[in-house]
Amino acid sequence: MPTQIPTVRSFLSTGADLPGGLLLAPLRVHEDQRGTFAEFYREEWGFGPRPLQWNLVNSVPNTLRGVHTHADHYDYLIIIAGEMVLGLRDSRVGSPSFGWATTVRVTGEDPHIVVIPPGVSHGFCFTKPSTHVYGVTAHFVRPEESICRWNDPDLGFDWPCTDPFLSPKDAAAGSYKDMLARFSLLPLDQ
Template sequence: MTTLPLLQPHDTIADVVLTNLRAFKDDRGQFAETFRSSWFPQVDWSRIQTNRSDSAQGVLRGLHFHFHQVDYWIVTRGRIRVGLADLRPTSPTYLTVATVDLDAETPRGLFVPIGVAHGFYALTDCTLTYLVNNYYDSSDEHGVAWDDSELAVPWGVSSATLSPRDLANRRWQDIPTEQRPR
């Protein structure tokens, strides 16, 4: 029995990958392999950290970006809308934005590379489990406003509950060049 997923490049943003995971169901429940480092051989996974985020419906977390960390997300409870913005100036999809819905009923993973801003809106109460390839480092936590008019991520909502940190995120045009992804 193989549990390897279908790795599917995102159709809008370069290097973002969706993994369509195979769930094996029986009368006891279900099993799905959710991650193998070999699925993303371009990443050094030697300093892996796993995180869990529980959010109430209506919460928005993001947009965040990193210089030294990739993310791999799986929704284990509920449903979210992920917002993505390619902030890498050398990328063929620079400043392209997209959304993708993830939910616990359809097991999929989402690989987010360095320099792609990411966040999510909780469509229901939810739990997001995610792996990162570096231990937490506050100096690698960066953000851009979730409702930035230049990026214009199509969240499908006009208001949300945000943390003080995310409310303080600057507009893209107000982030100095040296503080942006390269």
């Protein structure tokens, strides 16, 4: 099993530098006797390009989605309910933070927006029944997405699972080095 995986809030409190374009930001939650309210996207917040499509995803415990790397779009991610362990690695060849990697817990109880820029590899492991919403700044096109095996040691991810549920595509993925070789040939929006 992995070491203690920090929450996104405790990770941010360390003052760690993030790769360019990557954003982990708390959402302001307003609570009263009716429940809660939180804005999770405003164009004037300047998080990067505007999402063109929003998706709603439910995941059962022990599901792992990824690891994926996009060449041409940003992902905007918010956990609505449950818990996700998020693995991130800067795979942008030539980036000053190339190779930077971390694994953090993001929960619906302490909502944060996660903005993942092109070239940052990412995977999501769900430890509880979970719902997340994510926006993308370009419509999905298979050839622009590169994938690699979720448990490749070169990623440096500390997953809380050993035998997760995977999509057929993710289960058949190759190594991180192979993905990086393919990805380095794709145009990057840095």
